[in-house]
Amino acid sequence: MSVDLAHIRQVMAEADCLYPEHEVDAAITRIAQQINADLAMANPVVFCVMNGGLIFAGKLLPQLNFPLELSYLHATRYCGQTSGGELFWKAKPELSFQDRAVLIIDDILDEGHTLHAILEYCRHEGAASVRTAVLMDKEHNRKACPDFKADYAGLMCVDRYVFGYGMDYKGYWRNAPGIYAVKGL
Numbered sequence: 001m002s003v004d005l006a007h008i009r010q011v012m013a014e015a016d017c018l019y020p021e022h023e024v025d026a027a028i029t030r031i032a033q034q035i036n037a038d039l040a041m042a043n044p045v046v047f048c049v050m051n052g053g054l055i056f057a058g059k060l061l062p063q064l065n066f067p068l069e070l071s072y073l074h075a076t077r078y079c080g081q082t083s084g085g086e087l088f089w090k091a092k093p094e095l096s097f098q099d100r101a102v103l104i105i106d107d108i109l110d111e112g113h114t115l116h117a118i119l120e121y122c123r124h125e126g127a128a129s130v131r132t133a134v135l136m137d138k139e140h141n142r143k144a145c146p147d148f149k150a151d152y153a154g155l156m157c158v159d160r161y162v163f164g165y166g167m168d169y170k171g172y173w174r175n176a177p178g179i180y181a182v183k184g185l
């Protein structure tokens with residue numbers, strides 16, 4: 001697929017910065033403190049949800065001060081687009097988590113289909129408990145399960161398409177050092 005790099009650069013140039021880097025990092029530190037208080041004795045398996053969870057997990061994990069095992073899974077339903085479709089598992093967990101405490105780390109809870117499906121999968125496969133941590137929680141009334149909340153949520157986000165800190169715009173700008181909203185979306 002050919003990519004219009006000029007468009008990709010323009011999206012960054014025109015984007016609205018919702019949260020600068022220091023505010024995102026402060027939110028990650030707050031989450032780390034909560035998780036340290038809750039899971040220090042739990043011997044958890046931590047799963048980073050690829051790709052979006054990568055930066056959040058990378059900044060969060062060094063602030064967790066207890067023993068844990070780390071692995072990843074990859075479930076996607078946006079596939080580089082700005083609206084979601086059917087959930088597709090690219091990689092299921094390889095590390096066994098039977099009877100273990102599980103912590104799922106993802107970048108954003110939007111409609112919630114992705115996190116809810118991962119949670120159900122972990123429960124079905126025998127996790128003793130499952131907690132979820134998201135960097136962003138998007139505010140709107142399209143939640144798949146309106147009562148479902150992440151156990152740890154960093155920042156609220158308006159109902160726009162956002163990128164940065166692991167979140168992409170058409171596969172790009174996961175590296176953007178803050179949370180940005182695409183102009184017009």
Ligand SMILES: O=P(O)(O)OC[C@H]1O[C@H](OP(=O)(O)OP(=O)(O)O)[C@H](O)[C@@H]1O
Pocket residue numbers: 049050051052053075076077078079080084106107108109110111112113114115168
């Ligand atoms: O709450 P939902 O509406 O289900 O959306 C949230 C999910 O969407 C994004 O993943 P995406 O499918 O874009 O894959 P990616 O992480 O590889 O970018 C994001 O990383 C979350 O996992």
Ligand SMILES: Nc1nc2[nH]cnc2c(=O)[nH]1
Pocket residue numbers: 078108110111160161162163167168169
């Ligand atoms: N990059 C990105 N991925 C998402 N997945 C669900 N919502 C979003 C969003 O606003 N931005």
